[in-house]
Amino acid sequence: MMTVRQRVTKIQQPGPAVQRLLERAEIEGVELVRFLYADHGGVIRGKATSRARLAERLGSGIGHTVAMLAMNMLDQLQQVEHLGPVGEVRLVPDPETFVPLPYSPGAAAMVADLRLPDGSPWAACPRTFLKEAVAELEQAGYTLVAAFEPEFTLGRRLPSPEGGPDRLVPLDDSLCYAGTGFDTAHDYTVRLVHALEAQGLRVEHCHPELGAGQQEVSIRHAPALRAADNHVLYRETVRGVALRMAMWASLAPKPIPDQAGNGAHLHLSLWQGSVNVFADEQVRGWFIGGLLAHLPALTALTCGSVNSFRRLAPRMWSSAYICHGPDNREAAVRVCSPLGEGGEINLELKPSDSSANPYLSLGAVIHAGLDGIRRRLDPGEAATVDPDTVPGRYPRLPASLPEALDALEADEVLMAALGPLRAQAYLAVKRSEAVAFAGQNAAYECGQHLRAF
Template sequence: MTDRHSVTKIHQPDPHVRRILERAELEGIELIRFLYADHGGVIRGKAASRSRLAERLGTGIGHTVAMMAMNMLDQLQEVEQLGPVGEVRLVPDPSTFVPLPYAPGAAAMLSDLRLPDGSPWAACPRTFLKDAVAALDDLDYTLVAAFEPEFTLGRRLPDPSGGPDRLVPLDDSLCYAGLGFDTAHDYTIKLVRALETQGLHVEHYHPELGPGQQELSVRHAPALRAADNHVLYRETVRGVALRMAMWASLAPKPLADQAGNGAHLHLSLWQDSRNLFAGDSDVRGWFIGGLLAHLPALTALTCGSVNSFRRLAPRMWSSAYAVYGPDNREAAVRICSALGESGEPNLELKPSDSSANPYLSLGAVIHAGLDGIRRKLDPGDPVTVDPDTDPGRFPRLPSSLGEALDALEADEVLMAALGPLRARAYLAVKRSEAAAFQGHDAAFETFHHLRTF
């Protein structure tokens, strides 16, 4: 959709604007992508030309409301208020401007979906996370977070038998093996440099368990920045691979019979420069209690695809039980030990992957944790064994997207936080995905997820 008529200008004086315009001119940036994540977890957007950038920083770019009713298969769902009539604006956040090292001549900004008059739109995922952060602010809390993603690196090749394309991993090296470092070295160095150039500071990297599987983590940040970082991370992982004639997939299970790709979510809660998750604090316990109480519903947002539930199985180190424990990597919530004298303890939510919309995922986690704090929910005793050694004793996570969506629809706290339009749209989009993959084989499922995420 092009903008041929005047629109209400969304006037927000910003110190970043002049710098952006100067950088675009000096660095030869021709197209600036305004990116957002939709209800299907897909990163989408439109791009403004440099010649129109000054205007678009104020007005945004016009966008049909219907796109928030599109699923990951590009099938438009019938959702009230998200049809052919209606317009929102893709309005970029100037503070997120980054040139894209893997796409010379292009830059990107993370964007909000706003109404034409500039006011927040009830189906904007980034606004959902902003509202959750505001709820933290009301209690003088600050949440610091980081996603810890895994992905599979290889090449996308035609199936010899005529089926969907398949991902052929770059190597078959062993977990953490030196050979894995060497095989992926050229790609990894380009990826690290591209991330650092965009302000995503790399923490650590290693070849993971599955063939071609990589894990590279970036430093934690305040909640909104952490979600923005994950969008840029996903785009960069795939963009660098494409420029090297490779294919990278962050899908939960791009190879049905191999290790899955998580995006574990690390969290710490702060007040007056104090980490409230340090020690055996009541606040940490209540926050965990909130996560566990809402975990079946949360899973619909943190593991938001059909493919996610191939990964969430017992004894896969991905969590299949709604339990917590200290450094227990089979628990849904792990209490992570501090690293070194200057390290800070944090919580790790393991049922989390990159098919989720990071704004909805992290926002929902915040609302669940706050509910635990407000109600002082007791998380019960920590679990210090693999819960699958006594499976009848511990509650299982949902085993399918449909089951998780049922739990979400029944969760009054999370449904109220989402709001009527966003909840209605999300459920419609995700139920359509569950129905679309039903009856198809694993090759069909893995293809559509590896090409999308």
């Protein structure tokens, strides 16, 4: 039987791909490499290694306390069994995700799995959850292609006049899609596009959105795991470029209470080889049926913060009702019209934002959709009007994080998929956030969320 030391030593032998990575780091002047992960609070965290130790750390990873997966977005550690002061995991990076960071010269990043010291998967790792969901989907004969469609608010972070948490002052007050919004944010947007493209994130489109200082810059779709990795790098880049320009960018759902919220709508297409099976109305309907059946619970993972529920209200174009419809931007699941000749059908999940952990979010969506296909769930009649105009016809989405967490805890399919440790930790972290914000005003809530997201 191979010992732990032998296993680690075996992992550490650099193959051609790793050797090329090490050479690239040297050629591009990388001094520090960040190993990034998303925690149960939805915060992107990590540690960095020096280039001198990179070859070693690619195999062994960097040591990390298990307790960090019981930390909420306020840096408050929760009491979760097996996630206390005793225990160690490793941040083990995926070399395929290596990118120099244009906004931080001398630095690069990789997305990491959290693994046990012997190199085996850890039951609380969010990225492993998505990998397992992808594998289960592949066993059923399918692959999923996805893209997050994020919005963010650009401005400057200033102290509150009342002495509370910092507030975000938008860069402009331009109108939705207006030319002034392009011009005001032009220097930032061009730098952002360059930085994203340099990391292999292909920009699809960008425009000023409805809120003051609000921008939307979308990147191209990718296989599910890569799409989630891309969203981690995207979030870091949006904020990193802003910081280098003495600004602040927030992807929080509602960083400014009286302005439009920031979504990260999730676009999905399902494939068998080169065939988009969503072209089959029946299979597409079953997948939608699964999403709708699990949507109250899904919302706890796709809209994972107290702040999310300021955005999920009727007539906000963010979805507030459990329904689907063709090009219906108030339905929770929108069936998108294909673009141009040969365009592919995809679904857009509206209740989704960047305070969610993208691995838990997308993994749960896969499990919900697959459950719909297996059970051939009927999605019901499509909504062709604003669902808020027909009171009582469509069920309401959860109106608060505690309500969504209750739905998640009662959802046998998603709880089983998450597994005991991951589910226990996620519920503990998110319930603690709900309690922490319950007695606070909007300024405190929004200030803390713009800091975290």
